[in-house]
Amino acid sequence: MERSILDSIGTEIVGVMSPVSICMLLVVVLVSGLSPPSSSIDSSSSSPATAATLVYLESPSDPPAEKLVGALLNAAVFVALVTAVTFLLVLLYYYNFTGFLKAYMRFSAFFVLASMGGSILISFLRRFSLPLDAPSALLLIFNFSVIGFLSVFSNAVPILVRQSYMVALAIIVAAWFTKLPEWTTWILLVALAIYDLAAVLCPRGPLRILLNLASSRDEELPALIYESRPTISNHSEPSVELQPQAPTRSNPNPNPNPNPNPNSDPRQTLSSRQSFSSSTEADESIIEIQNHAETYPLVSSERGRDQPESSWSDLSSSLGFSEQDNELESTRGIRLGLGDFIFYSVLVGRAAMYDLMTVYACFIAILSGLGFTLILLSIYRHALPALPISITLGVVFYFLTRLVLEPFVVGASMSLVMF
Amino acid sequence: MTVAAGVGYALIGLGPALSIFVSVISKKPFLVLTVLSSTMFWLVSLILLSAAWRALLPIKSTAFWPYAVLILTSVVFQEGIRFVFWKLYKKLEEILDLFADRTSKRRLFLTDKLQIALAGGLGHGVAHAVFFCLSLLTPAFGRATYFVERCSHMPFSLISAINSLGFFMIHTSSMVIAFNGYAQKKKSDQIFVPVIHVIASIMTLINLAPGGCVIGIPLLCLSAAGTLLYCWMLCLHKTSLLTPLYSGLPVTVSFEISSRARLKLP
Numbered sequence: 272m273e274r275s276i277l278d279s280i281g282t283e284i285v286g287v288m289s290p291v292s293i294c295m296l297l298v299v300v301l302v303s304g305l306s307p308p309s310s311s312i313d314s315s316s317s318s319p320a321t322a323a324t325l326v327y328l329e330s331p332s333d334p335p336a337e338k339l340v341g342a343l344l345n346a347a348v349f350v351a352l353v354t355a356v357t358f359l360l361v362l363l364y365y366y367n368f369t370g371f372l373k374a375y376m377r378f379s380a381f382f383v384l385a386s387m388g389g390s391i392l393i394s395f396l397r398r399f400s401l402p403l404d405a406p407s408a409l410l411l412i413f414n415f416s417v418i419g420f421l422s423v424f425s426n427a428v429p430i431l432v433r434q435s436y437m438v439a440l441a442i443i444v445a446a447w448f449t450k451l452p453e454w455t456t457w458i459l460l461v462a463l464a465i466y467d468l469a470a471v472l473c474p475r476g477p478l479r480i481l482l483n484l485a486s487s488r489d490e491e492l493p494a495l496i497y498e499s500r501p502t503i504s505n506h507s508e509p510s511v512e513l514q515p516q517a518p519t520r521s522n523p524n525p526n527p528n529p530n531p532n533p534n535s536d537p538r539q540t541l542s543s544r545q546s547f548s549s550s551t552e553a554d555e556s557i558i559e560i561q562n563h564a565e566t567y568p569l570v571s572s573e574r575g576r577d578q579p580e581s582s583w584s585d586l587s588s589s590l591g592f593s594e595q596d597n598e599l600e601s602t603r604g605i606r607l608g609l610g611d612f613i614f615y616s617v618l619v620g621r622a623a624m625y626d627l628m629t630v631y632a633c634f635i636a637i638l639s640g641l642g643f644t645l646i647l648l649s650i651y652r653h654a655l656p657a658l659p660i661s662i663t664l665g666v667v668f669y670f671l672t673r674l675v676l677e678p679f680v681v682g683a684s685m686s687l688v689m690f
Numbered sequence: 691m692t693v694a695a696g697v698g699y700a701l702i703g704l705g706p707a708l709s710i711f712v713s714v715i716s717k718k719p720f721l722v723l724t725v726l727s728s729t730m731f732w733l734v735s736l737i738l739l740s741a742a743w744r745a746l747l748p749i750k751s752t753a754f755w756p757y758a759v760l761i762l763t764s765v766v767f768q769e770g771i772r773f774v775f776w777k778l779y780k781k782l783e784e785i786l787d788l789f790a791d792r793t794s795k796r797r798l799f800l801t802d803k804l805q806i807a808l809a810g811g812l813g814h815g816v817a818h819a820v821f822f823c824l825s826l827l828t829p830a831f832g833r834a835t836y837f838v839e840r841c842s843h844m845p846f847s848l849i850s851a852i853n854s855l856g857f858f859m860i861h862t863s864s865m866v867i868a869f870n871g872y873a874q875k876k877k878s879d880q881i882f883v884p885v886i887h888v889i890a891s892i893m894t895l896i897n898l899a900p901g902g903c904v905i906g907i908p909l910l911c912l913s914a915a916g917t918l919l920y921c922w923m924l925c926l927h928k929t930s931l932l933t934p935l936y937s938g939l940p941v942t943v944s945f946e947i948s949s950r951a952r953l954k955l956p
Contacts, residue, residue, distance in 0.1 A: 276790045277802050281719035628825035632733060639730045642723065671737050679740030684822050687841060687897035687906075688757050689853050690764045690887070
């Protein structure tokens with residue numbers, strides 16, 4: 272049956288937008304569901320000493336100037352940490368420690384799911400005063416985390432499970448990040464957007480190096496990335512993907528002989544940093560997971576980069592659909608770094624602490640920014656940072672809504688006047 | 691039970707939007723994107739409006755003329771935005787048709803165009819309902835409710851839910867009517883849309899009088915129903931040109947059927 276053109280256009284974009292919306296929605300539900308009972312004073316005092324608040328811990332009574340300077344310092348330190356860890360990652364990847372990276376990534380996924388997910392579960396239970404004994408809670412968390420641990424890099428796990436675990440990870444980390452103090456959160460978001468822009472688009476940006484490295488080796492990035500592969504698709508697609516990799520795998524790696532020195536070196540920096548930072552183990556893992564997640568911006572399909580793959584995808588798309596799908600769709604699907612999920616949700620979660628109106632405005636702004644980025648992606652066809660446009664729009668809309676829109680709308684509808 | 695009340699108010703305001711979204715929009719990704727962009731458009735227009743009025747708010751006087759001026763400027767501005775949206779859509783339609791030609795798919799159909807117009811209207815309507823009803827519902831989930839002094843007959847949340855339901859109907863159907871009017875250069879449709887918008891907004895001014903909501907809200911609902919009826923007739927007329935047999939069915943169903951029936955015709 273002939274189908275309208277409306278049916279096929281935009282599938283990919285919606286395929287990325289819907290998990291992002293689900294993630295944001297759940298974070299908002301979590302934030303607004305969990306925060307009220309523990310009173311605001313309590314939550315601000317228990318605001319954790321994460322890596323994002325190394326320098327300055329905001330208290331509500333501080334004057335704005337001090338808050339601003341402190342938040343700027345916090346953001347600077349945090350971005351510096353992120354940059355350092357990203358370069359470390361690039362170094363490890365450059366010297367082919369892919370196995371180590373994957374193992375580390377699995378470990379951190381497990382750790383985040385178990386510890387932070389566990390703490391969220393506990394506060395959830397406490398909030399709704401649900402009776403659950405400790406052994407079964409532990410068993411629950413352990414099972415949940417183990418499946419997450421297994422699903423991070425293995426292809427055997429159904430894609431839907433992997434996708435939901437990615438979203439779950441993003442939700443958990445984002446819910447944790449919303450505990451940061453207000454000013455720090457805003458400055459941090461803006462700083463990360465700028466960092467993302469620089470790291471992906473600068474010629475020597477770490478993420479760009481990493482992406483080029485991965486595409487020249489033609490292998491998966493060892494990172495936490497959400498892949499919007501069509502979930503109901505025919506099973507031939509992964510095999511199509513594997514096919515062109517076989518010939519390219521045969522050519523040797525650029526650095527076949529990594530000497531053991533770099534191995535010990537990064538480890539040393541890692542451990543030294545661990546001892547240096549006064550934060551707890553859990554907080555440490557936040558940065559780590561965040562870094563690895565953040566690292567991978569919006570990655571388009573590999574199609575544009577290497578020739579065999581592109582011919583294959585053309586073939587497959589001409590088999591499956593008509594050729595027009597090349598314009599907006601790709602066989603691999605769009606990939607979005609988990610960090611983007613996290614920081615979108617952090618923004619929305621922070622907005623949820625003010626009012627619902629700001630939540631809606633930020634939600635719409637972020638999704639529009641994401642859509643705009645995806646359109647740019649289909650034009651430029653190389654990896655783009657997904658944070659800058661969305662975060663900018665989100666922050667601008669938050670403050671516009673808070674300062675301008677809300678008095679207007681509330682004033683109008685309190686007097687029952689609408690238009 | 692307070693959660694039930696809050697959910698109920700939300701469903702009064704946004705229930706029809708939800709059902710349209712699930713039954714028609716969510717099946718076609720492009721329509722979802724249309725809804726999103728239309729929502730963004732409306733939000734931007736509202737922010738611009740409120741930025742312009744920010745200095746003059748809140749209106750202290752009890753006279754209704756400042757509100758009348760506010761409403762008139764807002765409606766004029768929003769109708770202007772609608773025209774801009776139409777212009778953009780026109781460009782998009784050309785691109786889509788070009789795209790369809792290149793990939794030897796069929797061009798945009800009448801029902802496709804109606805669906806895009808519906809999606810655009812839904813975006814406007816949803817944005818209105820979200821900002822004027824849903825975002826003010828937070829107190830309704832709590833243990834108390836809120837009454838406005840001017841209209842003590844029913845809770846404020848219920849009033850705003852009914853109001854935004856009415857405006858949702860008006861926005862959604864008037865987008866369909868307006869797109870049709872612009873496409874066919876029908877002056878009557880082009881004028882009908884702003885006029886009904888102004889009338890509906892003026893109806894809400896009646897609420898300013900003490901106890902006026904008893905009259906104002908039914909009138910608003912009436913004008914919403916009128917707009918919906920007009921849109922319905924328009925769609926029936928247009929689709930019945932294609933398939934006279936199915937003209938009695940509900941609009942969305944006859945969309946589906948006519949698009950299927952059309953396929954068998956050639």
